[in-house]
Amino acid sequence: NAGVMQNPRHLVRRRGQEARLRCSPMKGHSHVYWYRQLPEEGLKFMVYLQKENIIDESGMPKERFSAEFPKEGPSILRIQQVVRGDSAAYFCASSQPTGSVGEQYFGPGTRLTVT
């Protein structure tokens, strides 16, 4: 059973470009979470999605950031017009539906560098 997959592992973008980060949850998991880790800091929650629904986006910046989890395919975190402050590691996690222990399994992360 493959774990949570994220790609790319490393992404370099120039200021003003768009970044697309992909996350495929573990098989059987319908909940996806995105977290951001700035250098030398802990992980900060960004958004929580279920298939075709955004459940909680309270941690997402209001502008330039969006996320989706379509019926088919991976979850996408999209950052438009990237700035240097967006440089960070972005982690995706997945879990089974509510009612279980709620353990979240993390992917290896995507390290975004904005030049």
Added chain:
Amino acid sequence: AQTVTQSQPEMSVQEAETVTLSCTYDTSESDYYLFWYKQPPSRQMILVIRQEAYKQQNATENRFSVNFQKAAKSFSLKISDSQLGDAAMYFCAYRPIFGNEKLTFGTGTRLTIIP
């Protein structure tokens, strides 16, 4: 809002010795989960141990155990017989059982193992 505090930015321990990492949290909930995650240099987030707040018994996983003090809102991690592979960042995390499923992380403790 829930907060998680790790007051030790760095810790070191001699190989084969025991070390305890501290974590305190603040919540108004009565039922919740607490976790310790390990992040080695590869940056992969690995679940080390989990505690359900409604369980009085402290969780144990091989060389890893916790001291959960619910009234004091304290959740420390004890690593026995420390090994070189234990060197990593360790993050304490909180999640309510009901409602919002996001994890709230502490700022982490960097653990160094001295050969």
